[in-house]
Amino acid sequence: MAAKDLGALRLGIAGLGTVGAGVVKIIEKHGDMLAMRAGRAIEITAVSARDVAKDRGVDLSSYDWVDDANDLASRTDVDVVVEMIGGSEGLAYDLVKAALSNGKHVVTANKALLAHHGFELAKLAEDNNVSLAYEAAVAGGIPIIKAMREGFAGNQIDGVFGILNGTCNYMLTAMRETGRDFDVILKEAQDAGYAEADPSFDIDGIDAGHKLCLLSSIAFGVKPDFGNLQITGIRGITAEDIAYADELGYRIKLLGMAKRIDGELMQVMEPCLVPLSNPMGVIEDVYNAVFVACDALETPLLSGRGAGEQPTASAVMSDVVDIARGFNVSTFGIPADQLQDPNWMALEDTHGRYYLRLMVLDQPGVIADISAILRDENISIEGLIQRSRDPDQPVPVVLTTHDVRHGALVKACAAFKALEAVTEEPCLIRIEELE
Numbered sequence: 072m073a074a075k076d077l078g079a080l081r082l083g084i085a086g087l088g089t090v091g092a093g094v095v096k097i098i099e100k101h102g103d104m105l106a107m108r109a110g111r112a113i114e115i116t117a118v119s120a121r122d123v124a125k126d127r128g129v130d131l132s133s134y135d136w137v138d139d140a141n142d143l144a145s146r147t148d149v150d151v152v153v154e155m156i157g158g159s160e161g162l163a164y165d166l167v168k169a170a171l172s173n174g175k176h177v178v179t180a181n182k183a184l185l186a187h188h189g190f191e192l193a194k195l196a197e198d199n200n201v202s203l204a205y206e207a208a209v210a211g212g213i214p215i216i217k218a219m220r221e222g223f224a225g226n227q228i229d230g231v232f233g234i235l236n237g238t239c240n241y242m243l244t245a246m247r248e249t250g251r252d253f254d255v256i257l258k259e260a261q262d263a264g265y266a267e268a269d270p271s272f273d274i275d276g277i278d279a280g281h282k283l284c285l286l287s288s289i290a291f292g293v294k295p296d297f298g299n300l301q302i303t304g305i306r307g308i309t310a311e312d313i314a315y316a317d318e319l320g321y322r323i324k325l326l327g328m329a330k331r332i333d334g335e336l337m338q339v340m341e342p343c344l345v346p347l348s349n350p351m352g353v354i355e356d357v358y359n360a361v362f363v364a365c366d367a368l369e370t371p372l373l374s375g376r377g378a379g380e381q382p383t384a385s386a387v388m389s390d391v392v393d394i395a396r397g398f399n400v401s402t403f404g405i406p407a408d409q410l411q412d413p414n415w416m417a418l419e420d421t422h423g424r425y426y427l428r429l430m431v432l433d434q435p436g437v438i439a440d441i442s443a444i445l446r447d448e449n450i451s452i453e454g455l456i457q458r459s460r461d462p463d464q465p466v467p468v469v470l471t472t473h474d475v476r477h478g479a480l481v482k483a484c485a486a487f488k489a490l491e492a493v494t495e496e497p498c499l500i501r502i503e504e505l506e
């Protein structure tokens with residue numbers, strides 16, 4: 072029997088910056104191949120951005136230019152709105168809501184939008200029997216959404232761990248390789264175009280946090296919950312901590328973690344010591360990686376380029392081809408109505424091993440004072456490194472602990488700070504063995 076001719080799938084692209092222009096380039100370059108794979112042509116009918124005169128390195132003359140991107144949501148010659156504008160509120164939010172309500176599929180790379188409004192938008196997509204697809208929103212070109220939602224559908228997922236921000240990973244790698252400190256490397260990253268002029272979204276862990284919420288949602292069947300995510304970025308990491316971590320056999324990574332622990336769920340984004348013996352430990356530079364704890368498949372790791380024009384556009388196109396093929400799956404893997412309100416473990420109740428660096432004046436009795444505080448909080452030390460330097464300068468005392476409740480260490484740190492010999496805020500970093 073001959074297949075029904077569905078006609079071309081018609082796209083309206085809103086946003087023609089890095090990713091939007093990359094999508095146009097792939098469609099122009101691979102039109103025939105995409106049509107073959109999708110079983111129908113994929114065509115762009117209309118495009119929109121702020122500045123019609125801007126050179127975007129692509130010929131847009133055969134597409135309708137739309138001044139107000141919102142109009143794409145109601146055009147009868149658009150089947151899919153490809154939202155490549157960004158931002159959790161305003162135009163992107165209004166456009167996606169209108170498109171879904173009008174029965175149009177949406178493909179987006181916008182993690183901020185989904186981390187804040189994912190549940191509402193997933194429900195809207197379902198109510199209108201259309202797709203809300205977002206492969207490009209997490210880890211750029213790595214097909215982690217498809218892997219977790221479709222590929223791992225036969226597994227109970229007990230944990231997901233991600234290096235989800237290329238800028239942070241690049242900076243931590245550069246700090247380790249050069250021994251230079253955070254501020255110097257940040258300036259270099261900004262000059263090289265790897266970090267934004269306002270880098271806070273990246274280095275404070277917000278961008279990676281948005282992505283983690285989407286992975287947690289798929290892993291545990293919960294609503295994306297950015298509001299309750301505990302986030303620590305990488306501003307407090309020094310080259311000295313990175314060097315000590317190396318000496319101990321670890322790398323410091325900004326790690327998004329969502330785990331199931333004795334029936335409870337934990338979700339946190341923070342720098343961690345990751346063992347060099349684990350493949351996550353050697354993910355360097357701008358690369359992203361996601362490590363998933365599955366019960367049948369065990370521990371698959373996906374890594375690759377987490378950002379950039381072509382890797383991100385590649386992920387957008389995988390969603391477009393899925394839609395062209397008629398594939399439609401619940402946004403977060405289960406019907407939106409069945410997504411639970413998550414009840415996350417409080418950070419202070421989480422357990423783990425920790426790295427702790429104190430800067431202290433090299434005076435008699437200091438180590439005894441530190442040991443007494445640890446004893447009072449029932450914290451046992453696994454290892455200690457202390458090297459003397461200039462006797463008039465503070466020296467680092469580096470401890471690693473056995474398994475301990477986070478809250479106990481926070482109390483101990485408050486007590487360390489009150490010691491006269493402690494000269495700086497203690498540096499506390501979780502050791503995540505990824506087991």
Ligand SMILES: NC(=O)c1ccc[n+]([C@@H]2O[C@H](COP(=O)([O-])OP(=O)(O)OC[C@H]3O[C@@H](n4cnc5c(N)ncnc54)[C@H](OP(=O)(O)O)[C@@H]3O)[C@@H](O)[C@H]2O)c1
Pocket residue numbers: 085086087088089090091119120121122123125140154155156157158162180181182183207208211377378379380383
């Ligand atoms: N860049 C990456 O590597 C990457 C990776 C993964 C996900 N993402 C996500 O992809 C999305 C797009 O990112 P991007 O890097 O491509 O951003 P971008 O280069 O800044 O492009 C944004 C586009 O949106 C348009 N735009 C902004 N405000 C608008 C408005 N009010 N009306 C109409 N158009 C407007 C801009 O128009 P003009 O060009 O005329 O100014 C521009 O074309 C974001 O959600 C981002 O988080 C990006």
